[in-house]
Amino acid sequence: MNNDAVPDFFRRLWRLPTAPARLGRRSTLDVETVVASAVRLADEGGLEAATLPKVAKELDVTPMSLYRYVGSKQELLQLMLDAASPPRTPAAEPSGWREGMRLWASDLWELYTDRPWIPRVPIYRSPSGPNQIAWLERGFAQLADTGLDWGDKLMVLTLLTGFVRHSALLAQDLEEGRSDHSETEDKDGYARALRALVTPEHYPHTAEMLASAALLPSDEPAGAAVRADFDAGLELVLDGLAHQLPEDA
Amino acid sequence: MNNDAVPDFFRRLWRLPTAPARLGRRSTLDVETVVASAVRLADEGGLEAATLPKVAKELDVTPMSLYRYVGSKQELLQLMLDAASPPRTPAAEPSGWREGMRLWASDLWELYTDRPWIPRVPIYRSPSGPNQIAWLERGFAQLADTGLDWGDKLMVLTLLTGFVRHSALLAQDLEEGRSDHSETEDKDGYARALRALVTPEHYPHTAEMLASAALLPSDEPAGAAVRADFDAGLELVLDGLAHQLPEDA
DNA sequence: TAATAAACTATACCTCATATAGTTTAAGTG
DNA sequence: CACTTAAACTATATGAGGTATAGTTTATTA
Structure with a gap:
């Protein structure tokens, strides 16, 4: 067999x-x-x-x-x-590694948005299926012109995968207020409780952050905020990558 | 109540x-x-x-x-x-935001190494316990002089947390060959099977990577390789962060 | 037509998380 | 000092899930 x-x-x-x-x-x-x-x-x-x-x-x-x-x-x-992870082929050929990686990560994000359970599957082994390899392959293709060695390419893709996965989970968490929580005031109660417990004496910076309402901006949908954070984080990583390239491409 | x-x-x-x-x-x-x-x-x-x-x-x-x-x-x-996530206070005060974040991430990595089950706890809500907040607080403290706004600081910490978590899981995966797998030749069999299935026709880049043995370098312990990748990824992110700072600090 | 073996079923076991309905035990009250 | 009250704990049970073991059915080949 x-x-x-x-x-x-x-x-x-x-x-x-x-x-x-x-x-x-x-x-x-x-x-x-x-x-x-x-x-x-x-x-x-x-x-x-x-x-x-x-x-x-x-x-x-x-x-x-x-x-x-x-x-x-x-x-x-x-x-x-x-x-459940079929590769997605970008509509237009990206113009460079940076746009390529941006699109790649963004498509991955969409996959996780379409199927929220995917990032919840516990990781027990390296990607080894045809579709997971296809995602990897597409990533490698975008990095082909960067002059990075294989170890670095793999590292970059691992880093981005983790980032997307984590962001998607966070987005889920914030978007749904946990449907199975009985109390109606939970979402608000949680925020208030946190503000009460995170005191300036013990957590000066965090307390200030909570006071500045950077967290939990109730006026815009939580999903949009997370997506904005995702985009910003992605650019940060791409900046770091650009910095490590032998020469600008 | x-x-x-x-x-x-x-x-x-x-x-x-x-x-x-x-x-x-x-x-x-x-x-x-x-x-x-x-x-x-x-x-x-x-x-x-x-x-x-x-x-x-x-x-x-x-x-x-x-x-x-x-x-x-x-x-x-x-x-x-x-x-299980008590904060760790660095022995010496870090000399700047970069060393501060490096130590922070590195301590988090150690926590996940000491207690491998921690990154396996499913994420269902934002960090809200005293110790998780303490980690957050320490991160904010290191970022205090960067001039970033709260949203960006939070984004950076989220990004790094996800990165550490993901890396730790990957390290676990590679380190143990899965103890509950009966076949002795599994670890090797998996590598050989992957090489056989990832054909240059369908996955040109990935096939080349596998051939170049960037993955699964059997001479050095897998854990060390992952740790090296972790360090490299961390520097990449820090480079990206440095690039986004208003001015160099 | 009988042997063979693959695909499927029946049954059972064990572990969990947790609902519901008690039972024990302490502290207050008359 | 009974006696109420309510908190902490126990008993029991339900239902779900993963999976081992031992059949039973069904097609192919000899």
Whole structure:
């Protein structure tokens, strides 16, 4: 079953064709279908809605039978992550590395916005699926003319990936006031409580920041503020990158 | 029970003294003890070892009784996160914002190295506990002389936090070959499989990178390589920050 | 037609988080 | 000193989830 020394997980992740069984029943499903169903559930109800029993019910099958197609729940999550991350090709060819990276990161942000559960999938291994590699590839392509060595390119892409992921999670946090919180005054109560607890004696800078209302500007939507922060952070990173390049390109 | 309009969660997070009960049984535990026990379990067995039943057993108590001290499992995780993140005060006062931020990020990295479960705690709200705020405060302090406005300072700290967190997770991934993987040849098999699947036709840049062995340098410990990447990324961000400052400081 | 093995089902186990309904225990009150 | 009251804790149960183990069905090949 472990042909060519390729681990089973990789065979499923890359949808490698399996030698058609010479014997036994024909399968009613395939990895593709199972993963697609799980992704649909996550799209509709978040990560916690993508459980084996629920996928099984959707596919009219017993939960246990899914183990013919995925090795474990964790593996299913990895498969979902890759399957739900199709590469996006920019409409116009970017004019340079800077615009290229900007677009790349911005597309990643959109992916995380469209499927908020993706950044919530716990990271347990380096990107290794076809789609994740495709994102990596696109990033490398944009960095091709920078003269960086592979280690630096990889470092830059890792850095940006983490940044986008983290920003997206933060945006989610701020946007929804946590729907499952009963009290109506929670969102406001939290802000007030924080201001009361963060005293100038113990936290002088933070207290001043809270007083200056840089946080929680209730007049504009929280999402927009986070997006602005995202753009600013991106430019900062790109500035740093520009600074490290052998020469300006 | 919700005195002063401070939500219960905040009262527990900040260990606000509760008015001593005029009536009823005396409590055998307190938030501090419960959280400390959960943290100990996570330190020893990772996040998944910190379950309510296990904490209860450690404290010789029924699982349900823990709900007198924490509102939910999710809340317990937030309490653990804050309790396990004591601020670290640098030995010597840093000489400028750049060294200050470098030390700050580096200390955060060490925290995540000492307690690998911390970056695995799902993020559901902005930092709001005393220790998390203390980290924030220290960051603000280092940025005090930069002339940035609050929004930019916050953005920088958010960016760096995400970067450290992400890097730490990546380091964990690479360091351990996943202990629960049965096959001995897994780590090597994965690398070989990836090289076989990432073909120059579909992924020209990535294939070249894999061929150049920038990834998975088996001669040096993976942890060291990630740490080097972390340091490099940090300098990049600091370069970007320097570039955005009104004038050099 | 029988052997074989793959795909699927049935059942069961264990662990969790948590709701609901008690029960114990202390402090105040008459 | 009973006696109420309410807080802290226990008992029990529910339902969900992941997954091991042991069948059962179904197609292919001999």
